[in-house]
Amino acid sequence: DQQVKQNSPSLSVQEGRISILNCDYTNSMFDYFLWYKKYPAEGPTFLISISSIKDKNEDGRFTVFLNKSAKHLSLHIVPSQPGDSAVYFCAASALTGGGNKLTFGTGTQLKVEL
Amino acid sequence: GAGVSQSPSNKVTEKGKDVELRCDPISGHTALYWYRQSLGQGLEFLIYFQGNSAPDKSGLPSDRFSAERTGGSVSTLTIQRTQQEDSAVYLCASSRDRGSYEQYFGPGTRLTVT
Numbered sequence: 001d002q003q004v005k006q007n008s009p010s011l012s013v014q015e016g017r018i019s020i021l022n023c024d025y026t027n028s029m030f031d032y033f034l035w036y037k038k039y040p041a042e043g044p045t046f047l048i049s050i051s052s053i054k055d056k057n058e059d060g061r062f063t064v065f066l067n068k069s070a071k072h073l074s075l076h077i078v079p080s081q082p083g084d085s086a087v088y089f090c091a092a093s094a095l096t097g098g099g100n101k102l103t104f105g106t107g108t109q110l111k112v113e114l
Numbered sequence: 115g116a117g118v119s120q121s122p123s124n125k126v127t128e129k130g131k132d133v134e135l136r137c138d139p140i141s142g143h144t145a146l147y148w149y150r151q152s153l154g155q156g157l158e159f160l161i162y163f164q165g166n167s168a169p170d171k172s173g174l175p176s177d178r179f180s181a182e183r184t185g186g187s188v189s190t191l192t193i194q195r196t197q198q199e200d201s202a203v204y205l206c207a208s209s210r211d212r213g214s215y216e217q218y219f220g221p222g223t224r225l226t227v228t
Contacts, residue, residue: 004156006156032215034215034216036219041221042221042222043118043205043207043219043220043221043222044157044205044219045219046216046217046218049215049216089156089157091157093215095213095215100145100209100212100213100214100215100217101147101159101162101170101173102147102149102157102159102217103159104149104156104157104158105156106154106155106156107156
């Protein structure tokens, strides 16, 4: 059962335009959401996060939006740059006695073209 | 300081052999997680350590998988009698403590079972 879903395996955007990556989840116990960026042969790098008590978090070119009623979050990158080309993973967490294990989506490959 | 390191970076082994994968977390981080990423899949949680104890082993796929952590630092993931379906990238992550959401990942160990 895929609790975190990224339905678009790939996305292509022109440099300077907005990139919108989407993520859906099914587990209402998730209370924190994160986006990670991954280059080939490297580990995922933390990008931005949002608590379930908020609906928006912004950090420079990156903004994450959370719609709890729809169990949907999105990552906006504007303006997109060629260096943003990577795989983006959405992750969700529910703090339990067992720490903050993350449940990941399958990722979206973003390609920013010149 | 240094980030999370993992060794070896690549491991090729014959079916039926045992393998050990090592993780050095960020100094001072008390929480340590193991994940794996199979081809075309998202990251899958395996086990969580807080200090030297493992309160959550729920992601270990079979009893062939085990892990330990000593001195609250280095962790070793052991896979006995490897099978071809064990082929994946094994990723280790650490975070400051059990309440921290952001996890910092190592580069991973690519395991290939022939």
